[in-house]
Amino acid sequence: MPYTANKPEPATREELRARIPGWGVDLDPADRPSVPRERFDPNGTGAHWDFPDRQPEGDQPRERSIEHGMLPPVFGTSAPLHGVSGAIRRFAYDRFSEGRAAHWLLLIAGDRVDAWGAHLRSLATLRPDNPITETGVVSELRHGLTARVGRKRADVNHQWIDPILVAGPWVLVGLGAAAGVRALRRRQR
Amino acid sequence: MRAMVYRGPYKVRVEEKPKPRIEHPNDAIVRVQLGAICGSDLHLYHGMMPDTRVGTTFGHEFIGVVDEVGPSVQSLKVGDRVMVPANIYCGSCFYCTRGLYSNCHNVNPNATAVGALYGYSHTTGGYDGGQAEFVRVPFADVGPTIIPDWLDDEDAVMLTDALSTGYFGAQLGDITAGDTVVVFGAGPVGLYAAKSSWFMGAGRVIVIDHLDYRLEKARTFAHAETYNFTEYDDIVVHLKQITDWFGADVAIDAVGAEADGSFLQHVSSAKLKLQGGSPVALNWAIDSVRKGATVSVMGAYGPIFSAVKFGDAMNKGLTLRMNQAPMKRQWPRLFEHIQAGHLKPSDIVTHRIPLEHIAEGYHIFSSKLDDCIKPLVVVGER
Ligand SMILES: [Zn+2]
Numbered sequence: 001m002p003y004t005a006n007k008p009e010p011a012t013r014e015e016l017r018a019r020i021p022g023w024g025v026d027l028d029p030a031d032r033p034s035v036p037r038e039r040f041d042p043n044g045t046g047a048h049w050d051f052p053d054r055q056p057e058g059d060q061p062r063e064r065s066i067e068h069g070m071l072p073p074v075f076g077t078s079a080p081l082h083g084v085s086g087a088i089r090r091f092a093y094d095r096f097s098e099g100r101a102a103h104w105l106l107l108i109a110g111d112r113v114d115a116w117g118a119h120l121r122s123l124a125t126l127r128p129d130n131p132i133t134e135t136g137v138v139s140e141l142r143h144g145l146t147a148r149v150g151r152k153r154a155d156v157n158h159q160w161i162d163p164i165l166v167a168g169p170w171v172l173v174g175l176g177a178a179a180g181v182r183a184l185r186r187r188q189r
Numbered sequence: 190m191r192a193m194v195y196r197g198p199y200k201v202r203v204e205e206k207p208k209p210r211i212e213h214p215n216d217a218i219v220r221v222q223l224g225a226i227c228g229s230d231l232h233l234y235h236g237m238m239p240d241t242r243v244g245t246t247f248g249h250e251f252i253g254v255v256d257e258v259g260p261s262v263q264s265l266k267v268g269d270r271v272m273v274p275a276n277i278y279c280g281s282c283f284y285c286t287r288g289l290y291s292n293c294h295n296v297n298p299n300a301t302a303v304g305a306l307y308g309y310s311h312t313t314g315g316y317d318g319g320q321a322e323f324v325r326v327p328f329a330d331v332g333p334t335i336i337p338d339w340l341d342d343e344d345a346v347m348l349t350d351a352l353s354t355g356y357f358g359a360q361l362g363d364i365t366a367g368d369t370v371v372v373f374g375a376g377p378v379g380l381y382a383a384k385s386s387w388f389m390g391a392g393r394v395i396v397i398d399h400l401d402y403r404l405e406k407a408r409t410f411a412h413a414e415t416y417n418f419t420e421y422d423d424i425v426v427h428l429k430q431i432t433d434w435f436g437a438d439v440a441i442d443a444v445g446a447e448a449d450g451s452f453l454q455h456v457s458s459a460k461l462k463l464q465g466g467s468p469v470a471l472n473w474a475i476d477s478v479r480k481g482a483t484v485s486v487m488g489a490y491g492p493i494f495s496a497v498k499f500g501d502a503m504n505k506g507l508t509l510r511m512n513q514a515p516m517k518r519q520w521p522r523l524f525e526h527i528q529a530g531h532l533k534p535s536d537i538v539t540h541r542i543p544l545e546h547i548a549e550g551y552h553i554f555s556s557k558l559d560d561c562i563k564p565l566v567v568v569g570e571r
C-alpha cells in the first residue's frame with residue numbers, strides 16, 4: 001500500500017516470460033521505434049526534395065486555416081465547397097482560427113446544411129436517399145436482439161436516440177408536408 | 190469506379206464515382222484489394238467530426254496494387270502490391286524529418302493542429318479514402334511500402350493503423366519492467382495496446398470495457414485481466430482496490446470520443462455535439478492511476494473542447510502523452526515481432542464485408558452487433 005515505502009512486484013520476470021509470448025522484447029527503450037519522440041533523420045523518409053512540388057490549386061481558391069502561413073503544397077480535392085454549406089464553411093475558414101469555438105461550430109452547422117441539401121437534391125434524381133439501405137439497419141433483424149438482450153452493455157441506454165436523430169427530421173418534414181397539403185386543400189374548398 | 194460515399198450522419202452508400210487521377214508528380218493511384226472500417230471512422234459516420242462533407246469516401250486502412258504513378262515517383266512501379274499507412278505525409282517538413290509523420294505540415298490546408306489522413310473529413314485535409322476501388326496516394330515515395338512476401342494481407346491491413354496505433358500507445362506509456370498497465374477499451378487499438386504492453390515489460394495488464402465478448406478477446410489474445418465496468422458501482426474505486434490502493438502505473442485510453450459510462454457525457458458529445466468528445470474513459474484513466482503515473486491517449490477526440498478532469502491530472506503529477514500514431518515508423522519492429530510469432534494481428538478480425546454491403550458493415554460495427562470487433566472491407570477479387 002502507498003502508505004509505506006515499498007510496492008510488491010506482481011510477478012517475476014521468469015514467470016512472465018514463461019506465460020506471455022514476447023514478454024519483454026521491447027523492455028530496452030532503444031528497441032522502441034518511437035523512443036525518443038523526435039529523431040532527426042532527413043534522409044530516412046524516402047523524400048527526394050527539400051520542399052515538395054506544388055499541386056495546382058484548381059478553379060476556386062482552396063479554403064485553408066488562417067493559422068497557415070501559406071497554402072500547403074499538397075491537399076485533398078474531394079468534395080469542393082459549393083452552395084450554402086460551402087459559403088458557411090468558407091466563412092468559418094476565412095474568419096475564425098482553429099482556436100475559436102465558432103470555427104468548429106460553424107463547420108458542424110455547414111455539415112448539417114450540406115447533408116440536408118443533399119437529401120433534398122437526391123429526391124430529384126433517379127437514386128433518392130434511402131434511409132433503410134443507407135443506415136444498414138436491416139442488420140438489426142438478424143443480430144439486433146441477440147446483441148442486446150441479456151448483455152450488460154452500457155450503450156443501450158442511449159441507442160434509442162439514434163433512430164430519432166436519423167428518422168426524426170424525415171418524420172417532421174413528412175408531417176409538415178402533409179399539414180401543408182391539408183391546409184391548401186382546405187383553402188381550395 | 191465503385192466507392193463508399195457519405196450521405197449524412199448514419200447514412201452511407203456505394204455509388205459510381207470518377208476514378209481518382211494523378212494530381213501531383215509524386216502521386217500514385219492504388220487499386221484497393223482489402224480495406225477496413227476503423228473505430229475512428231464511426232466518429233465521422235455519426236457526424237461528430239467537423240467538415241465531413243457529403244460525397245466523400247472514408248477509409249484510412251487499406252492495401253492494394255499500384256495502378257498508376259506520377260512522373261517523379263522512383264520507388265514504386267505499376268503492379269507493386271503496397272500497404273499504405275493511414276497518415277499522408279511529405280517526408281521533408283520540420284515534423285516529418287523528426288519522425289513525427291502524423292504531424293506533417295505540408296499536407297493539410299484545413300487545419301494546422303492535425304496532419305492528414307485518408308478519408309477522414311476535410312479537417313484532416315479533404316482526401317478520399319480507401320473504401321473504394323481506387324484511391325489517390327500522395328507522396329508515393331514516402332508512405333506506401335511493398336508488402337513483404339511472408340506477410341498475410343489481413344495482417345498488412347492491421348499494420349496500416351490499428352496495430353501500429355496500439356503499439357505506439359503502449360510506447361507512449363513509458364512502461365518499465367513490472368508496471369501495472371490499465372487499458373480502457375477492448376476494441377482493436379485497446380487489444381493491440383494491451384498485447385504490446387507485455388512486450389515493454391508490463392507486470393500486469395488490465396483491460397476495461399462493457400462488452401463481454403471483447404473482454405473475452407482481451408483475455409485470449411492479449412493475456413489480460415479484464416473487468417466489465419457495468420458490474421461495478423465505481424470502476425475507479427475497483428481499480429484502486431485491485432492494485433493495493435495505488436492505482437495503475439500506466440493507463441492507456443483506447444476509447445476516445447464516444448465513450449460510454451456516463452449518459453450525460455455521451456449524449457452531450459456524441460448526440461448533441463456540444464463537446465469534442467465524451468472523455469469518460471480519459472477521466473477514469475486520470476482518476477484511477479497512481480500519482481506520478483503516465484496516461485497515454487490513443488482514443489480520437491474532435492477539435493471542440495472536452496470536459497477533461499485537468500485538476501486531478503495536475504494534482505497527481507501525471508504525465509499525459511498523446512499523438513496520432515506515425516504508422517510507418519512502427520513497421521520495421523512490428524515486422525520482427527510478427528515474424529518471431531509474438532502476435533498474429535488478424536486474430537482480432539471478426540467480419541469480412543464486401544464493399545457493396547458496407548452500409549450494413551457500418552451499422553453492425555457501430556451498434557456492436559454480431560460480436561463485431563474488427564470488420565474488413567473486401568474490394569474486388571484478390
Ligand atoms: Zn483508424
Ligand SMILES: [Zn+2]
Nearest residue numbers: 279282285293
Ligand atoms: Zn511533412
